[in-house]
Amino acid sequence: MTITRADAVRLDAADPLAGLRDRFDIPEGVVYLDGNSLGAPPRAVAGALAAFADDWRRDLIGAWGSAGWGGLAARLGTRVARLVGAAEDEVIVTDTTSGNLFKLLVAACRMRPGRSRVLIEAANFPSDLYVAQGVCELLGLELGYLDEGAPLDETVAVVVHSHVDFRTGEIADMAGLTARAHDVGALMLWDLCHSAGAIPVDLTGAGADLAVGCTYKYLNGGPGSPAYAYVAGRLQDRVRQPITGWGGHARRFAMAREFEPAPGTARLQVSQAPVIGMVALDAALDAFEGVTVEALRDKAASLGELFVALAAERLPALRLVSPRDPAARGSQVSFAHPAAERILAEAAERGVVGDFRPPETMRFGFAPLYVRHVDVYEAVERIAAVVPA
Template identity: 50%
Template sequence: MTDFEKTRSLFYLPEGIIYLDGNSLGPLPLAAKDRVARLMTEEWGELLIKGWNKAGWMTMPRRIGDRVGRLIGAEPGTVVMGDTLSIKVYQALASALELVPRRKVVLSDSGNFPSDLYMAEGLIGSLGRGHELKIVEPEEVEAAIDETVAVLMLTEVDYRTGRLHDMKTLTKKAHSVGAIAVWDLAHTAGALPVDLAGAEADFAVGCTYKYLNGGPGAPAFIYVAPRHAEKVRPALSGWLGHESPFAFELGYRPGGGIDRMRVGTPPILGLAALDAALDAWEGVDMQDVRRQSIRLCDLFVAEVEERCPSLKLGSPRDGERRGSQISFLHEEGYAIMQALIARGVIGDFRAPNAIRFGFTPLYIGEQDVIKAVDILQDIMTNRLWDTAEYRQRALVT
């Protein structure tokens, strides 16, 4: 049984703050401060460039990739860290399309994160080979998977509503018609159990600054199934994806397996923070996390619906059909969220009208949920959101 009191003690949570935005940016793991400081002084400071060899910097993307891989059901040696999630989406989609050269359709849904769709549009435009990005409603995805589809590209958990796709079923359907499945785990990794190997996913990508608590701008990851790893062509043939980077050859030879998905110099400071953050997962059972997440989300929904009737649930009611987040809808959602933040309850807003809350059992408990709803009820009952200040949009919502 996972000890959530213990995991809570591993994070810095500012006094008076109820943090329900770990689905956007996880809080600071206490161990990360010391780990990054030690890297800067003892490794970068004292070793200088020798750190690449003596401190193991060069192997961090693979070593930490395996740590992330254990949380997403990946086989050893199939996950590597580096770059941003958008870059990893581009890599995965480009490689996937080359595996099905005679087909032209990339199938996604309207609940996918816009950046994934932007990357697909950009790649299709650059290829200039007549590919098409087909976007359907989330409920229509399974029926839309047919023999015209080259790649099924989905985010497992809808960033706005928390709606959860059935990875295993949809991947099986894609394979039955000869298509490749690419999964974005941005709102999944660290939030609920994932079994990439069991689902027979072809590619998966994800970020680490949300539920994995790697910090702002933390490096992303990419997974390639072993059956593809030695034959996929990396569209971004970067220096560190070369088989022998320090041979300094003028021509590119892809590295073996997942190493070919490395691109540029790894972000060592970011990897160090993530490495420390992953320590919090030692001894944590993802099934326990999932059960507690559903309990917290269900409690929140019940309390909000009883006490704040003007808010409309925007997430699936069934906990098994959503990730670890809840959205409520209101035409003044932005102002409501700003009023909440001013009172110490931090969630976020997603256009056009969703106030969004993430529930991370590693540091959130039932008392936090009840107190958050107490404050939300006061704001809604007394229209405390109804000010010009709270309607003024910031750069990040």
């Protein structure tokens, strides 16, 4: 049976999250399906940044206390923790994803002295690969690739893995892989960049040790917004991160000569927090208030299924590279076509914003807070007009 625009409208009418789109500022006529790269701006952010400027002008350095700047890293960590299945004191917002990965990867290797190898997936996001390569060079360790047959055994100190594959959207078995790592005494470090804020993440339930993630995709914190790091409570006092800056000192204003790590995840901080970015992220996270991760997942799956069904009807030239089972993929659907880059460029001229990954992959992300079913319908209609016969 042919899917019509009226079908999409009916799905939106029954969507319990439909009203949340009003929390975002999206240009008229644009179908934005690239929230898996950069989230759309929540309306609250502009006002929060204006208030920040007023606080700075009025209170100057005193705004660290009066405006609460000093507590942003921990407070935002608490807000993110709800979305990744962690305890409130197990997440801190600080630095970048790559910076946090470096710190936690070195710390993990230090917690497993005598082990000679680090494992990662060759299909991981390139930045993760580069950080892992650099850490292994720094520490004199061997780097192996899980998806190329490297063995997971007692020589492995830590395994690094993405929860959602950035190209295909495939969801990894977090609990299963974590258990495999623990069976050989290795630690497990997860990258949550393409999952947090769109699908359920259960770090506690999976027994995960460490995790990192960005906030500018589904969390909508803005370009280059500060990242976050997770350390399971049972490991926090054992983490010795390599960039021991003033921000992670237990008694900052004692101005002591020797470094003394702060308790808990606070020791992962390096220097002054990027307050402007944190203020924007704090306002952006308001868009998640009153929303469960289960509701986000249901909406994302519905949007993805509609896109896949419509593509099967109207875009037969595209090859699905994401898992067909919606339970096996995150909040994106990827297709391949030899002319993928040109198709996306021409679709953008028609107001559909997707994402290209070489050599021929088109990614379409479905941020459940603001993407509608009718957006998905319009996107396929417009893309069909530019796909070669």
